[in-house]
Amino acid sequence: MENRPAPSGERDPASIRSMPDLAPTLVDQLDTPSLLVDRDVLDRNIEAMGRQARERGVDLRPHFKTHKSVQIAQLQLQHGATGLTCATLGEARVLADAGVEDIFVAYPVWPGGPKKQLLRQLADQVTLSVGLDSTVSADALAGALGATPGSLRVLVEVDTGGHRTGVRPADAGALAVHAARLGLDVAGVFTHGGHSYGLGDAPQRAARDEVDGLAEAAAALRSNGVEPRVVSAGSTPTAMLSATGPVTEERPGTYVFGDRQQVAIGSCRDADVALTVASTVVSRAVPGQLVLDAGTKCLGRETQPWLEGYAEVVGWPSVRLERLNDHHGVATLHGAGDDAPGVGSVVQLVPNHVCPTVNLAQELVLTRAGEILDRWPVDARALV
Amino acid sequence: MENRPAPSGERDPASIRSMPDLAPTLVDQLDTPSLLVDRDVLDRNIEAMGRQARERGVDLRPHFKTHKSVQIAQLQLQHGATGLTCATLGEARVLADAGVEDIFVAYPVWPGGPKKQLLRQLADQVTLSVGLDSTVSADALAGALGATPGSLRVLVEVDTGGHRTGVRPADAGALAVHAARLGLDVAGVFTHGGHSYGLGDAPQRAARDEVDGLAEAAAALRSNGVEPRVVSAGSTPTAMLSATGPVTEERPGTYVFGDRQQVAIGSCRDADVALTVASTVVSRAVPGQLVLDAGTKCLGRETQPWLEGYAEVVGWPSVRLERLNDHHGVATLHGAGDDAPGVGSVVQLVPNHVCPTVNLAQELVLTRAGEILDRWPVDARALV
Numbered sequence: 001m002e003n004r005p006a007p008s009g010e011r012d013p014a015s016i017r018s019m020p021d022l023a024p025t026l027v028d029q030l031d032t033p034s035l036l037v038d039r040d041v042l043d044r045n046i047e048a049m050g051r052q053a054r055e056r057g058v059d060l061r062p063h064f065k066t067h068k069s070v071q072i073a074q075l076q077l078q079h080g081a082t083g084l085t086c087a088t089l090g091e092a093r094v095l096a097d098a099g100v101e102d103i104f105v106a107y108p109v110w111p112g113g114p115k116k117q118l119l120r121q122l123a124d125q126v127t128l129s130v131g132l133d134s135t136v137s138a139d140a141l142a143g144a145l146g147a148t149p150g151s152l153r154v155l156v157e158v159d160t161g162g163h164r165t166g167v168r169p170a171d172a173g174a175l176a177v178h179a180a181r182l183g184l185d186v187a188g189v190f191t192h193g194g195h196s197y198g199l200g201d202a203p204q205r206a207a208r209d210e211v212d213g214l215a216e217a218a219a220a221l222r223s224n225g226v227e228p229r230v231v232s233a234g235s236t237p238t239a240m241l242s243a244t245g246p247v248t249e250e251r252p253g254t255y256v257f258g259d260r261q262q263v264a265i266g267s268c269r270d271a272d273v274a275l276t277v278a279s280t281v282v283s284r285a286v287p288g289q290l291v292l293d294a295g296t297k298c299l300g301r302e303t304q305p306w307l308e309g310y311a312e313v314v315g316w317p318s319v320r321l322e323r324l325n326d327h328h329g330v331a332t333l334h335g336a337g338d339d340a341p342g343v344g345s346v347v348q349l350v351p352n353h354v355c356p357t358v359n360l361a362q363e364l365v366l367t368r369a370g371e372i373l374d375r376w377p378v379d380a381r382a383l384v
Numbered sequence: 385m386e387n388r389p390a391p392s393g394e395r396d397p398a399s400i401r402s403m404p405d406l407a408p409t410l411v412d413q414l415d416t417p418s419l420l421v422d423r424d425v426l427d428r429n430i431e432a433m434g435r436q437a438r439e440r441g442v443d444l445r446p447h448f449k450t451h452k453s454v455q456i457a458q459l460q461l462q463h464g465a466t467g468l469t470c471a472t473l474g475e476a477r478v479l480a481d482a483g484v485e486d487i488f489v490a491y492p493v494w495p496g497g498p499k500k501q502l503l504r505q506l507a508d509q510v511t512l513s514v515g516l517d518s519t520v521s522a523d524a525l526a527g528a529l530g531a532t533p534g535s536l537r538v539l540v541e542v543d544t545g546g547h548r549t550g551v552r553p554a555d556a557g558a559l560a561v562h563a564a565r566l567g568l569d570v571a572g573v574f575t576h577g578g579h580s581y582g583l584g585d586a587p588q589r590a591a592r593d594e595v596d597g598l599a600e601a602a603a604a605l606r607s608n609g610v611e612p613r614v615v616s617a618g619s620t621p622t623a624m625l626s627a628t629g630p631v632t633e634e635r636p637g638t639y640v641f642g643d644r645q646q647v648a649i650g651s652c653r654d655a656d657v658a659l660t661v662a663s664t665v666v667s668r669a670v671p672g673q674l675v676l677d678a679g680t681k682c683l684g685r686e687t688q689p690w691l692e693g694y695a696e697v698v699g700w701p702s703v704r705l706e707r708l709n710d711h712h713g714v715a716t717l718h719g720a721g722d723d724a725p726g727v728g729s730v731v732q733l734v735p736n737h738v739c740p741t742v743n744l745a746q747e748l749v750l751t752r753a754g755e756i757l758d759r760w761p762v763d764a765r766a767l768v
Binding site: 027028029030031032033034065087088090107108109110112113114115133134136137140157159163164165166167194280281282283284285286291293296297298300301302323325326327328330342343344346355356359360361362381382383384 | 411412413414415416417418449471472474491492493494496497498499517518520521524541543547548549550551578664665666667668669670675677680681682684685686707709710711712714726727728730739740743744745746765766767768
């Protein structure tokens with residue numbers, strides 16, 4: 001637990017997230033809503049996770065779905081990542097085409113339609129692993145691979161409390177045997193402790209569940225004669241909490257940018273938030289509110305029972321983003337009154353959940369000390 | 385009110401939406417999640433709205449943000465639309481580049497950053513109108529246009545009960561005078577009765593509010609010496625409900641595809657739903673549920689207090705899509721049990737709100753009688 005950053009309101013005074021008043025020279029270059037990424041904070045997050053994984057002696061395989069940026073994937077590899085995780089074969093193709101050689105699609109991939117050929121092609125091109133949680137899928141995957149099922153690694157997914165996908169840990173052995181008999185390369189087991197997203201000790205409890213479930217699943221493989229080379233856990237809240245025990249690999253995603261829910265549950269500090277949404281106030285015609293140009297088609301509509309509204313309005317705690325339409329973010333002025341930002345002002349938002357927000361954007365605007373450094377495309381946006 | 389389609393469970397037996405079991409030849413061509421559009425239903429919706437507008441003697445200016453497809457915009461123009469509505473200058477640029485000559489950005493456009501030059505360029509290229517609800521914006525728009533403010537039409541937005549953007553109807557005259565003095569071409573007034581999205585008589589009440597507010601605003605312009613050429617109302621639920629009275633133009637969007645909320649509030653019939661999401665069952669490992677490959681990065685996370693879950697699972701009323709993650713749609717099996725679709729099955733979903741779903745997709749797969757006709761790109765996806 002010692003590697004866990006202390007939850008605090010601490011801010012990095014040089015970071016974009018600490019600049020409620022963006023410089024006019026920056027604003028003049030923004031086609032809002034725009035996603036701003038503080039390069040120094042990004043680098044620090046990537047380095048810190050790389051270092052922590054090294055110190056713990058686990059492999060780090062960050063999740064690509066958070067940023068979908070080839071440049072950021074390459075930074076992660078430069079700072080110790082052993083490969084990338086992604087959610088779709090479309091993302092895997094982008095990574096493979098960018099030269100990433102070891103890719104895990106941590107998803108129960110079904111090789112239907114054009115995915116069948118893409119799977120075969122990727123398994124030829126790179127070291128490809130996919131998730132597996134049914135015999136039906138194992139049969140389909142082996143069928144898709146044809147004469148070379150061993151070119152595909154599979155990791156048996158186990159449900160360790162998230163109750164989304166994955167077999168019970170005790171059932172992992174039988175599924176591993178089924179897959180191995182089909183000639184698939186059964187590399188090990190994995191889980192996602194999605195129930196880590198909660199207040200209090202939810203992250204700690206989920207991390208324990210991950211470790212316990214993975215240990216049981218790994219034992220189930222061994223007792224069926226399959227040696228697990230990979231025992232993979234993952235989520236940003238749990239990534240550095242797991243007892244090293246059986247875990248050989250962690251797959252955090254959101255840590256590169258941080259977001260409002262990660263701050264709320266204590267997985268990162270305010271100072272670690274690298275991404276904000278620059279948004280223009282377009283209307284103050286209706287009393288008691290202001291309207292931003294960031295709606296659901298920019299932010300998504302992500303909420304948590306323990307978060308108020310759809311995003312933090314940086315520097316304006318009394319301005320609460322309580323209602324979203326496609327292109328309108330309607331913020332209520334709780335006492336902010338006439339001092340609140342006027343029409344034409346550009347504010348920054350910290351989204352509740354950064355992954356859907358990035359998937360809705362065309363590019364990331366990289367900044368340093370409040371100036372634009374570069375623009376990186378969201379390469380794998382909307383790829384299935 | 386006579387033009388309003390009767391709310392009913394009526395189905396078109398030839399439509400894609402009525403085919404819970406898609407033909408294997410179709411499924412083999414789908415990279416799910418995929419957006420299927422029934423061409424016949426689409427054509428029928430476009431023709432019907434064109435005909436109804438003609439019969440009522442109002443101009444039809446459909447909203448581009450629903451489909452973001454140049455091909456569909458062109459169909460709308462072929463069937464009587466006098467121009468297109470859109471929400472962003474990025475969408476307007478796509479339309480202008482496709483040869484659409486009359487475009488209304490029904491949004492309080494702020495000409496910041498690169499939008500300043502784009503606004504000037506579009507105002508030169510096409511007949512461009514934008515929304516206006518503040519003197520600050522009027523000043524900025526006139527400033528952006530420089531020596532030719534009259535090349536930009538503005539419509540004063542009035543709040544007729546949606547309480548999002550727009551001045552009070554009585555205040556429209558003063559704003560119109562301010563804009564006219566700056567040399568902007570004040571073409572009239574507009575509103576969006578967003579409070580039409582509700583059960584019972586919400587659409588009818590909103591339609592009355594739109595008409596009353598627009599009549600008051602138009603009178604306010606006249607009494608200030610500005611003759612409104614355009615009096616524009618809009619939303620799919622209210623489009624055909626307004627007393628013609630002062631209204632010269634309607635701006636419905638969602639009617640091209642329909643969606644679950646439009647069916648629920650009686651704005652379209654089941655038979656009018658042209659768009660469904662084809663999604664593969666990827667997991668049934670956790671008892672009592674199935675997991676689809678359509679999550680928030682495909683469907684968005686749109687809800688209504690009066691709709692259960694995030695989408696209808698076509699043909700499976702007992703399978704309820706109650707939980708979404710980025711790439712997982714978790715559906716609970718309420719009594720569907722073992723008969724429910726197994727891993728590898730492809731089901732169809734009717735999204736609650738179709739606009740964000742389309743914005744998340746790369747293409748629309750056009751179908752007729754259950755076969756693929758064509759694929760159209762979502763041209764203006766994610767453009768701000």
